[in-house]
Amino acid sequence: AQSVAQPEDQVNVAEGNPLTVKCTYSVSGNPYLFWYVQYPNRGLQFLLKYITGDNLVKGSYGFEAEFNKSQTSFHLKKPSALVSDSALYFCAAFSGTYKYIFGTGTRLKVLA
Template identity: 90%
Template sequence: AQSVAQPEDQVNVAEGNPLTVKCTYSVSGNPYLFWYVQYPNRGLQFLLKYITGDNLVKGSYGFEAEFNKSQTSFHLKKPSALVSDSALYFCAALTPNTGNQFYFGTGTSLTVIP
């Protein structure tokens, strides 16, 4: 079965420190990979995506993600966390042969501590 895993339900990091939110995937072919962020009582907002090319992808709000094909991972990173980064983060994989359907991870709640 196709799946996306976010092994950490909760990540806490001090403001100013680097943050990492982990994601691994198990999908067929060469998936497109995405990160979305959800703020309280809001819909999901697109952060960044990887389709092909450079393994380090830069996105919105200073976030970046590193694609590692051998480890089937797509970890989200930011060099210096802000309190305003506190939110729920979802990793997702899109495969071309599944009707444009996403497979979402279960989400990671990020709390940045002042």
């Protein structure tokens, strides 16, 4: 079965430090890959996507993600975390079946 894995339920990082939220995928073909963020009482907001091309993609709020085809990974990164980055982050793959395959989500907590 096709799946997206986010191995960490929660990631804690100090403000100003770099952060990484991990994602690996097991999806046939060449899926499009996405990161979404959910702030409290808000909808899922698009952060960034990888379709093709450069393996490092940049998105909203200073986030970036690195695509690694050999490791089937798409880790989310930010050089310097802010307290306001604290939220629930979802990695997702979009395949030819025209539906998202989401991971279980990772709660990011940035400590002041």
